[in-house]
Amino acid sequence: MSISVPPNTEQSSKGIQPTGWLRYFSFSLDHKVIGLQYLVCGFIFYLIGGALASAIRIELTSPISDFMPRDVYNQVLTLHGTIMIFLWIVPVVNGAFGNYLIPFYVGARDMAFPRLNAVAFWLIPPAGLMLISSYFINGAAQSGWTAYPPLSITTPAAGQIVWILSVLLLGGSSIFGGINFIATILKLRRPGLKLMQLPMYCWAMLGTSILVVLSTPVLAGTLILLSFDIVAHTGFFNPSLGGNVIVYQHLFWFYSHPAVYIMVLPAFGLVSEILPVHSRKPLFGYATMVYSIMGIVVLGLVVWAHHMFTSGTPPWMRLFFTIATSFIAVPTGIKFFNWVATLWGGRISLNSAILFSCGFIVNFVLGGITGVALAQVPFDVHVHDTYFVVAHFHYIVYGGSVFVIFSSIYHWYPKFTGKMLDEKLGKIHFLLTFIGFNLCFAPQHWLGLNGMPRRVAEYDPQFTFVNQISSVGALLMALSTLPFLWNVFHSAFRGESSGDNPWQALTPEWLTSSPPPVENWVGEPPLVTKPYGYGQSQLSKEIPNSFIEDKK
Amino acid sequence: MPLTAIYTILISLALILGGIWAEDNLNLLPVVASSNAPIYDELFRVLFVIGIILFVGMTALVIYSLITFRKRPGQTSDGIAIEDNLPLEIFWTAVPAIVVLFVGLYSYDIYERMGGMQLASNNSHDHSLMMKDERIWGGIGTAQEENPEGALSPVNVEVTAMQFAFLFNYPKGEIISGELHVPAGRPVSMKMDSKDVIHAFWVPEFRLKQDIIPGQPTILNFTPTKIGRYPIICAELCGPYHGGMRSTVVVEEPEEYESWFNKNSKIPEVAL
Numbered sequence: 001m002s003i004s005v006p007p008n009t010e011q012s013s014k015g016i017q018p019t020g021w022l023r024y025f026s027f028s029l030d031h032k033v034i035g036l037q038y039l040v041c042g043f044i045f046y047l048i049g050g051a052l053a054s055a056i057r058i059e060l061t062s063p064i065s066d067f068m069p070r071d072v073y074n075q076v077l078t079l080h081g082t083i084m085i086f087l088w089i090v091p092v093v094n095g096a097f098g099n100y101l102i103p104f105y106v107g108a109r110d111m112a113f114p115r116l117n118a119v120a121f122w123l124i125p126p127a128g129l130m131l132i133s134s135y136f137i138n139g140a141a142q143s144g145w146t147a148y149p150p151l152s153i154t155t156p157a158a159g160q161i162v163w164i165l166s167v168l169l170l171g172g173s174s175i176f177g178g179i180n181f182i183a184t185i186l187k188l189r190r191p192g193l194k195l196m197q198l199p200m201y202c203w204a205m206l207g208t209s210i211l212v213v214l215s216t217p218v219l220a221g222t223l224i225l226l227s228f229d230i231v232a233h234t235g236f237f238n239p240s241l242g243g244n245v246i247v248y249q250h251l252f253w254f255y256s257h258p259a260v261y262i263m264v265l266p267a268f269g270l271v272s273e274i275l276p277v278h279s280r281k282p283l284f285g286y287a288t289m290v291y292s293i294m295g296i297v298v299l300g301l302v303v304w305a306h307h308m309f310t311s312g313t314p315p316w317m318r319l320f321f322t323i324a325t326s327f328i329a330v331p332t333g334i335k336f337f338n339w340v341a342t343l344w345g346g347r348i349s350l351n352s353a354i355l356f357s358c359g360f361i362v363n364f365v366l367g368g369i370t371g372v373a374l375a376q377v378p379f380d381v382h383v384h385d386t387y388f389v390v391a392h393f394h395y396i397v398y399g400g401s402v403f404v405i406f407s408s409i410y411h412w413y414p415k416f417t418g419k420m421l422d423e424k425l426g427k428i429h430f431l432l433t434f435i436g437f438n439l440c441f442a443p444q445h446w447l448g449l450n451g452m453p454r455r456v457a458e459y460d461p462q463f464t465f466v467n468q469i470s471s472v473g474a475l476l477m478a479l480s481t482l483p484f485l486w487n488v489f490h491s492a493f494r495g496e497s498s499g500d501n502p503w504q505a506l507t508p509e510w511l512t513s514s515p516p517p518v519e520n521w522v523g524e525p526p527l528v529t530k531p532y533g534y535g536q537s538q539l540s541k542e543i544p545n546s547f548i549e550d551k552k
Numbered sequence: 553m554p555l556t557a558i559y560t561i562l563i564s565l566a567l568i569l570g571g572i573w574a575e576d577n578l579n580l581l582p583v584v585a586s587s588n589a590p591i592y593d594e595l596f597r598v599l600f601v602i603g604i605i606l607f608v609g610m611t612a613l614v615i616y617s618l619i620t621f622r623k624r625p626g627q628t629s630d631g632i633a634i635e636d637n638l639p640l641e642i643f644w645t646a647v648p649a650i651v652v653l654f655v656g657l658y659s660y661d662i663y664e665r666m667g668g669m670q671l672a673s674n675n676s677h678d679h680s681l682m683m684k685d686e687r688i689w690g691g692i693g694t695a696q697e698e699n700p701e702g703a704l705s706p707v708n709v710e711v712t713a714m715q716f717a718f719l720f721n722y723p724k725g726e727i728i729s730g731e732l733h734v735p736a737g738r739p740v741s742m743k744m745d746s747k748d749v750i751h752a753f754w755v756p757e758f759r760l761k762q763d764i765i766p767g768q769p770t771i772l773n774f775t776p777t778k779i780g781r782y783p784i785i786c787a788e789l790c791g792p793y794h795g796g797m798r799s800t801v802v803v804e805e806p807e808e809y810e811s812w813f814n815k816n817s818k819i820p821e822v823a824l
Binding site: 065069070071073074142143144148150151154155239240242243244245246279280281282283284285286287288310311312313314315318319322323326327329330333334336337338340341343344345346347348349350354358361362365366369370372373376377378379381382384385386446449450451453454455456457458459460532533534535536 | 580581582591592595596599602603606607610611613614617618621622623627629630631632633634635636637640641644645648649652655656659660662663666668669689690691692748749750752754756759760761762763765766767768770783785786787788789790791792793794795796
């Protein structure tokens with residue numbers, strides 16, 4: 001483990017890379033540029049996925065199918081799910097923040113494999129464009145983001161094949177990223193930095209990357225078999241040719257359940273970075289936080305069949321998966337108690353970053369509670385495939401991951417740009433998002449319990465009013481992006497200068513200029529062995545003098 | 553310290569009572585119309601009360617912390633440097649573990665009472681439903697368990713799902729119907745198969761759902777208890793008209809059911 005930090009000679013010696021804002025449009029090998037490319041690209045896809053979500057909510061304001069044709073509705077919901085998961089949340093919580101922060105956190109000048117890193121990013125835009133353009137060619141995939149056969153085999157083939165190709169490219173991108181993160185965290189650590197001194201986001205990314213590397217290839221293999229069924233008329237999953245549709249579900253959920261943790265574990269890590277800074281307290285229970293991440297990784301791999309309780313799984317299997325799934329609540333609960341304990345007794349600045357983080361805690365607790373309920377087979381057989389599940393899932397991935405993405409943008413924007421975001425606009429953004437989100441998804445629990453299945457364009461008229469409330473919430477969520485977008489663009493040019501370390505944070509990315517120089521630090525990277533040492537007097541040993549002076 | 557303990561106890565009590573009150577006063581589930589629906593509702597009630605307590609408790613903690621520990625103007629010092637507290641961490645690992653274990657065991661009990669464990673073996677004896685080479689998997693739901701020793705023989709129905717309709721076939725009377733007619737109080741045993749893609753049979757008022765899987769018949773048993781007409785909903789995305797794939801289950805008095813059966817039956821004399 002005695003690898004020193006090699007300067008990224010490839011990039012610095014050539015000196016042909018564009019500088020200024022142009023470098024964000026180039027094939028750069030700088031992890032910071034790649035991180036921001038992931039973030040901006042992901043956000044563009046978020047806007048597209050959000051527009052599709054709005055179309056869904058407009059359709060559902062009336063119980064009949066009147067806003068768009070029914071097959072288009074199914075295409076829209078398939079694209080919405082696929083874009084939000086594979087092109088927005090996974091790339092952003094992993095790729096964007098991981099690329100930007102991990103080299104700083106381990107004290108490296110770049111990722112372990114800079115070229116692989118760039119390739120991982122550059123797979124995303126073409127895959128996304130291909131996916132969306134399939135709508136204009138011959139109709140996009142319309143069998144949901146789960147693409148269950150035989151529906152995915154019997155619907156028009158062109159869209160489904162493009163969907164598979166696109167998800168394969170995105171899966172490849174994830175795997176490249178995962179390998180890179182594991183190598184960077186384990187092998188590029190600055191000498192003297194122990195694993196148990198790493199910032200929590202490193203642990204979250206290590207856990208996530210293990211999940212990515214173990215489970216994504218299974219999805220890739222499954223989708224390749226599915227494409228054989230569609231194109232070459234093989235019978236892996238096609239029952240009329242002797243295939244088994246349940247096998248597909250097992251293979252699909254073996255990836256797609258861990259995918260939920262691939263979306264939320266990094267979010268857990270980001271929140272663990274943000275809360276200590278803004279409450280001026282050490283992260284509570286560092287060691288238990290690490291163990292709980294690893295607990296979630298292990299349990300996350302053995303719970304996939306809880307998506308299949310109504311598929312006709314044998315009783316023993318249902319029981320095993322009920323218990324395994326329920327037990328994920330324990331390590332997850334530990335994390336939530338630790339965050340609240342981090343806030344407890346702090347000096348909390350009530351800024352946009354902390355509001356979004358606390359909004360995440362509240363939303364995710366509700367999502368977690370409904371998750372434990374859904375793990376119970378008898379409960380699940382009633383609400384499976386209903387709006388209850390839609391609500392639960394959005395509380396986890398929007399109330400969880402997306403809130404954290406926004407929190408992180410408010411927290412790290414000064415690092416990215418050297419400018420502050422406007423707090424007033426940030427708070428408006430938070431209020432609109434939080435109210436809109438809860439108005440949109442909380443009533444859907446009731447819809448599901450009372451008989452509204454998911455993925456339908458038409459529904460029983462008794463649900464009209466509740467659906468309209470939900471749609472109003474969705475409208476608020478859509479509106480909430482406007483103050484955010486204005487804030488981000490306006491502050492980039494006219495924002496107040498932030499200085500190098502506006503939050504007086506102790507994690508290593510703040511101990512350099514904002515925005516940072518090409519190789520992260522001028523001179524030796526600092527050795528930060530206490531990234532959360534707030535409120536302690538012995539800091540002067542670890543933190544460079546310039547920072548200590550700043551703080552006074 | 554004793555004062556804190558008293559506060560803790562009082563707050564916990566208020567939360568528990570509030571949870572129970574909310575459960576009793578909010579109408580969150582549809583009508584109960586099958587024998588396993590009341591068992592389901594029991595589980596729901598317990599999960600709901602626990603959920604409300606946890607949710608309100610955590611939310612209150614977060615809001616309380618944000619208000620009490622907010623940075624006031626002029627404050628420049630950091631918070632207190634507490635890094636961990638082993639007893640506290642053991643406590644909040646143990647409590648969720650116990651709660652989860654309780655929920656798991658309790659729902660296992662519910663699962664058994666709904667007939668989750670016996671299903672497969674019961675049906676393997678029922679030759680009318682079991683063809684030799686087929687793999688049949690059962691959905692959760694009671695039929696035979698509640699009626700030991702053949703007190704009432706189950707009504708057998710074969711369900712065929714296709715894009716975008718359900719067909720109900722009563723083999724004893726050679727009836728094929730678009731609506732499911734069942735007598736109240738008598739077990740119904742359905743063997744379900746699909747002609748094309750995966751569908752799902754769901755009656756919210758019965759609290760039962762089972763996928764209908766092509767190439768792999770599934771069984772769903774239930775005992776309807778309340779007279780009425782309830783929607784049958786397809787819950788698995790099955791194509792463009794998925795939202796419109798609905799039917800009706802008509803739960804009737806046994807006499808009415810028999811007259812319906814006899815009127816439609818192609819075999820004049822039926823031994824019920």
